[in-house]
Amino acid sequence: MMTKDTLVASHNDALSTLSTLGGVGFDALERFGALNIDLCRSTLADNAKLFSGISTAADPKALFSLTLGTIEPALVRTVGYLRACYGIASEAGESVNLLLAPKYAAINKDLDKAIDSLSASAPVGGEVIATALKSAVTATHSAIEDAAKTTRKVVEMTESNINKATDAAVKATAKATKKVA
Known part of the structure; x- marks a missing residue:
């Protein structure tokens, strides 16, 4: 039964959770901002x-070689940037999951208690309804857990494949620019 104290505690918990989620979001935004500033700084320096090299290039071959030399560092910087962005987003997602998982478990526990209470106070035949509700809740939890496990596996495989592909692309670009130069 919901009392004044449980309602106040629930609201305080919700505000605390919201505040923590906001902190996670702002932390991720701050890290993205710093990453973008670093990328801009290094890009401007390169x-x-x-441009300094272009102004001093003596012949077209030197100019061509100079511009080819910028491809690999730019690709490496871009891949590093994307990996860092993914890392920030992944860490933020993990923080949100760590915060919300216990709350999800508590809600499920309260739901089980409510179903048990319904079963105990229901007229004859109410146990059948309560059993059906428990079965539906259990099936839902199982489906959610299976989907989460599958998603984690797909993400791990995708990360691995992307890392291999980007590493291969960087190596191929470096090899191609050395051949051309």
């Missing part, structure tokens, strides 16, 4: 070097 471009300044490139």
